[in-house]
Amino acid sequence: MSFAALESDFYGYADLLTDRERDALADLRAWLEADVKPIIGGYWERAEFPMQVVRPLADLGVLSFAWEETRPFENSSVFRGFVALELARVDASVGTFVGVQNGLATGSLAVAGSREQRDEWIPKLASGEVVGAFGLTEPLSGSDSARGLRTTARREGDEWVLNGEKRWIGNATFSDITIIWAKDEADGQVKGFIVPTSTPGYAATKIEGKISLRPVQNADIVLTDVRVPESLRLQHADSxxxxxxxxxxxxxxxxxxxxxxxxxxxxxxxxxxxxxxxxxxxxxxxxxxxxxxxxxxxxxxxxxxxxxxxxxxxxxxxxxxxxxxxxxxxxxxxxxxxxxxxxxxxxxxxxxxxxxxxxxxxxxxxxxxxxxxxxxxxxxxxxxxxxxxxxx
The missing domain is CATH 1.20.140.10 (Butyryl-CoA Dehydrogenase, subunit A, domain 3)
Structure with a gap:
């Protein structure tokens, strides 16, 4: 698929991209125009997420471009920005799914995961085999998350016990794992945990009545004595x-x-x-x-x-x-x-x-x-x- 610059790119910023990057953008745009744009209005009106987009997004490399474990070719941050632009240009909800899956969930592993955690989880997230979410915001803690985090983590032997609530967590009604950020009761520092959503004590409830990004499945999460092993604590997240x-x-x-x-x-x-x-x-x-x-x-x-x-x-x-x-x-x-x-x-x-x-x-x-x-x-x-x- 040949690449054509958007008329709205009036100063030609896409000229900064390599030929390989432009080809990948052309493929993404063609799929979005053919398979997403015609259907997304209905999903928006029904407040449903089109789950059928996950596999094509993975196949197009959208979930893997940024990570050394999975990227199909060398690419720039400018290219990845244009990917985000192309997604939102057709639908911001599909773009938000990618931002949560690829930026927040996978990004947490890339920034704070051990080598073993990266090798295990990043390929699964990049392929769409595993869907991720990112649990930081809370009912009483949004802008003041750095100091006001109320979700707690308490270590008991080789396990951590998590208690608290999260709000506005995208993908969380259908995610397989959620990165939960919690304050360690022992030292008061914020730590990150890979929490499988099947873990006892983890509950996610869809937030209804939104007027914006309606296909995005935002959820309220309640964590009640959720136990995760030390192996699922992000090993380089100590604050x-x-x-x-x-x-x-x-x-x-x-x-x-x-x-x-x-x-x-x-x-x-x-x-x-x-x-x-x-x-x-x-x-x-x-x-x-x-x-x-x-x-x-x-x-x-x-x-x-x-x-x-x-x-x-x-x-x-x-x-x-x-x-x-x-x-x-x-x-x-x-x-x-x-x-x-x-x-x-x-x-x-x-x-x-x-x-x-x-x-x-x-x-x-x-x-x-x-x-x-x-x-x-x-x-x-x-x-x-x-x-x-x-x-x-």
Missing amino acids: FRATAEVLRATRAEVAWAAVGTAVGAYEAAVAYAKDRVQFGRPIASHQLIQDHLVNALGNITASLGMVVRASQLQDAGTLRDEHSALAKAFATARMRETVGWAREVCGGNGIVLDHHVARFFADSEALYSYEGTREMNTLIVGRAITGQAAFV
């Missing part, structure tokens, strides 16, 4: 620093997904404007419509420049928390503006699923908040600017 390292990379990926969501809404609005006739001509010929579209493209182009640079810093090993935080805060804010303009271009038709814009409009609200709210990310950047922490 919240390991958790933060996982989030640093995935926060940048969410920024890419925000750009993809904006691109999807923008492209749908352009198509609608060309087809919709009012006052005897397509509304694409109206000045106010063109103004909305140009503003949207400007947001996309500015955000794309920021996330590309963040990915280059990641490849160079110089990406810092404030780099990811600024990209996430900026890109999601510009996304929120962009989907609003796209909905406005479509008028009343912008609130129905037929033209896709309504889905992007609603889904943007989740991306705006998860992996750190805009306010929390501005405080991370503000601390870097001033040297003063202003979190409380």
